[in-house]
Amino acid sequence: MNKPRLWTKNFIGISIANFLVFITFYYLLVTLPIYALQDLNGNAIEAGLITTTFLIAAILSRPFAGRWIEKVGKFPILMSALLTLCLASALYFFPHSMTAMLILRFCHGIGFGMATTAIGTIVADLIPDSRKGEGMGYYGLTINLGMVIGPFLGLTVMQQLGTNVMFTVNAICAVLAIMAGLLIRLPKKSIATKMAMEPKRTGGIKSLFEMSAIPISLVAAFFGLVYSSIISFVSIYAKEIGLVEAASYFFIVYAVVLLLSRPFTGKWFDQYGANVIIYPSILCFAIGTYLLSVSSSAFMFLLSAALIGLGWGTAFPSLQTIAIQLAPPKKRALATATYLSIFDFGFGVGSLIFGMVVTGIGHSALYFYSTFLVLIGLAVYYFLHGRNNLPLKNKVQEDQVAS
Known part of the structure; x- marks a missing residue:
């Protein structure tokens, strides 16, 4: 009995997009605190807030992203999130104060929360049920590889080529993530029909x-x-x-x-x-x-x-x-x-x-x-x-x- 295909064009595309999203996450995770101390004259607490602010924004945005995906579909939310990540990545050249940097990190975190939610949902739908553990394992591997390559690349570029090149490479990775996302072709469903068939949800925290x-x-x-x-x-x-x-x-x-x-x-x-x-x-x-x-x-x-x-x-x-x-x-x-x-x-x-x-x-x-x-x-x-x-x-x- 033949196994259902796992390595489809859609699965490869979403895996590459996820890999690039996590490369940029870990890339900035290790370099921005150094940048904050050396270039923005921040202190240790402010350097720590760069990561904390990002994660808070991601945590807050994810439940809403899950609801938005149910309402308008996975692909629109994915592309909106990747565009948000790309725009935020392009803006790192401009903040010259810790306040401006923290605002940018919060906005970037919103895009990251939306992107990881959309990607995780798409991956779960693309993987055949009989190969769910195997497929999710490979999906998790793209996160782990991003965790390895991101810090190594970030610190190497920052130390040898400077912060401007560092931010440029980050922006290029964000653009490549959009290109990978565009490779995905999900079946289109009638949103209006889908919403009409589903029972109306009650509001409150349980809906998130x-x-x-x-x-x-x-x-x-x-x-x-x-x-x-x-x-x-x-x-x-x-x-x-x-x-x-x-x-x-x-x-x-x-x-x-x-x-x-x-x-x-x-x-x-x-x-x-x-x-x-x-x-x-x-x-x-x-x-x-x-x-x-x-x-x-x-x-x-x-x-x-x-x-x-x-x-x-x-x-x-x-x-x-x-x-x-x-x-x-x-x-x-x-x-x-x-x-x-x-x-x-x-x-x-x-x-x-x-x-x-x-x-x-x-x-x-x-x-x-x-x-x-x-x-x-x-x-x-x-x-x-x-x-x-x-x-x-x-x-x-x-x-x-x-x-």
Whole structure:
């Protein structure tokens, strides 16, 4: 029996667009704080606000983006979001004060929130149900690759070619994302007919979130607390323990392990269910975090990167797949928005809390105690979803019959 196609023109186009969106995100994530300190005469708190303001805007915009997608369609919201990202990217040359920069970051964050919601929804619809875990795994890989290439490219361009070239490259990536988005050809549906057939929604906060996706999103947010400390402080920690050269390879090893493991983990998710993938992934994440806390050599430091990449890099798209599968097909946009918004909230809170904690206990102790937090996550996952893994498969079958 032939498998339904995964690597269609639409899937390739949306994957490239997602890759470019996340390259620009991580590209600016590491360079703008430096730019704020050196060129805008900002302080450490203001430099931190550059990231916080962006994430707040993304979190606030995602629930509305999910509703807009349901009303006007996925493609119009996607292109509107990519155009917003492109316009914001073109404006980074002009702010000469922290206030102006923070306003621009807020606007940029709105576009990012809309874009990631639209892309996640389109991906979920394009992937055949029988290959959902595999397809979402490759989608997650584009995020991870953006996380690796973005900081490396950003810091290299900034240090060797200056900030003007840095902003130019960022704008070029945003334009390329639009071009990739234009490759997508989604089936056109009558919006008026669709809205007439659907029952009218009540207003309020529940209309902005997909309730079925909240428990698994809280699991992702819990792990996002620890993941934020790795993203934010691993380079500083490497310098602290005398492994500066190894630091530049940390996320490269992370990505290579993902590339090698993704073809297997996604298929196993589809074949055996979520628990077979999630529990080992959490354990790998915990072991990797522990090895990071006791690293005394480049080998151990990079081994921790491999295990964290295999663990969290596999768990994140798997948890998102669960959030999408739990929701009715017509609410996938809202489920995607709910998942990403709650995860970003956990990530942002983690950056803030661990940023304060690390000054008192140091990076090694932070990662050591974070290991126990990851292990606690096993129980969090079990009680919020893991014990109900079987009904998820039944839910997918019901949705297939309904569609």
